[in-house]
Amino acid sequence: MQVEEYLNKIAESEGTVHLTLIDPASQTPDQAAEIAHAAVLGGTDAIMVGGSTGAGGVLLDQTLLKIKERTDKPTILFPGNASGVSKHADAIFFMSLLNSRDINYITTNQAMGAPVVYKSGIEPISMAYIIVEPGGTVGWVGDAKLIPKHKPELAVAYALAGKYLGMHYTYLEAGSGADLPVTPEMIGAVKHVLGDNKLIVGGGIRDGETAKMCALAGADMIVTGTILEESSNVTAKIEELVSAIKK
Numbered sequence: 001m002q003v004e005e006y007l008n009k010i011a012e013s014e015g016t017v018h019l020t021l022i023d024p025a026s027q028t029p030d031q032a033a034e035i036a037h038a039a040v041l042g043g044t045d046a047i048m049v050g051g052s053t054g055a056g057g058v059l060l061d062q063t064l065l066k067i068k069e070r071t072d073k074p075t076i077l078f079p080g081n082a083s084g085v086s087k088h089a090d091a092i093f094f095m096s097l098l099n100s101r102d103i104n105y106i107t108t109n110q111a112m113g114a115p116v117v118y119k120s121g122i123e124p125i126s127m128a129y130i131i132v133e134p135g136g137t138v139g140w141v142g143d144a145k146l147i148p149k150h151k152p153e154l155a156v157a158y159a160l161a162g163k164y165l166g167m168h169y170t171y172l173e174a175g176s177g178a179d180l181p182v183t184p185e186m187i188g189a190v191k192h193v194l195g196d197n198k199l200i201v202g203g204g205i206r207d208g209e210t211a212k213m214c215a216l217a218g219a220d221m222i223v224t225g226t227i228l229e230e231s232s233n234v235t236a237k238i239e240e241l242v243s244a245i246k247k
């Protein structure tokens with residue numbers, strides 16, 4: 001089964017998907033594999049691999065190879081630029097940062113990365129990437145014209161544009177390590193116009209209660225990264241998040 005179909009099936013049958021984000025720059029490949037293994041034991045559905053800075057090349061390849069030794073769940077690239085593509089992943093969130101001011105993040109990195117995706121045979125999953133205040137490092141690196149936190153109608157406008165351009169997934173990003181995730185009002189308004197298209201929410205989700213709030217508001221998939229890097233017991237943390245968002 002293709003990864004997109006696998007994720008969609010879980011969203012339908014279990015209500016919400018949990019995605020674990022691992023930044024190859026944050027630890028050694030062996031440590032990354034340990035986190036991935038612990039996350040799978042806790043019930044995560046897939047492993048996203050990427051980072052906004054220094055996440056390509058040998059470190060990315062080694063991290064994916066080690067993760068694949070320890071888990072059977074799909075690995076999905078979450079690239080910060082064209083160097084975030086690796087043939088060792090199963091799929092890639094092939095995303096355009098719709099609210100960037102910099103053409104590099106709208107189409108140029110996509111053009112530079114596309115032939116690599118083509119040759120490697122990994123599955124591209126088209127995605128509209130939208131960054132909301134505070135935006136964090138990724139907002140700065142991607143030169144995003146940040147969506148104001150309390151302007152859901154602007155997020156809706158970008159999400160609709162992505163849907164009409166044919167993107168299957170929409171990612172509402174508050175930035176890695178944000179104090180708070182995007183608001184339930186914004187999530188609900190965006191999901192309302194997306195219909196069956198899948199909505200991913202990430203940035204600043206640290207506990208089951210917050211994850212549940214995002215899921216109830218309309219998120220089909222929840223991403224957590226930073227909290228897992230900080231947890232002494234990754235499996236228990238994932239169990240908390242997963243039990244809060246699954247039917």
Ligand SMILES: CC(C)=CCC/C(C)=C/CC/C(C)=C/CC/C(C)=C/COP(=O)(O)OP(=O)(O)O
Nearest residue numbers: 023050051052053080081095097113137142176
């Ligand atoms: C499709 C291809 C080949 C490239 C897309 C390139 C685009 C659109 C990038 C968007 C802007 C960007 C820098 C995204 C990075 C996404 C990401 C991996 C964010 C979070 O990673 P963390 O490692 O948690 O964050 P920090 O690096 O900030 O800690």
Ligand SMILES: O=P(O)(O)OC[C@@H](O)CO
Nearest residue numbers: 177202203204224225226
């Ligand atoms: O690190 P956190 O805050 O969990 O954010 C995850 C993801 O949305 C970052 O791109």
Ligand SMILES: [Mg+2]
Nearest residue numbers: 023026051176
């Ligand atoms: Mg990081």
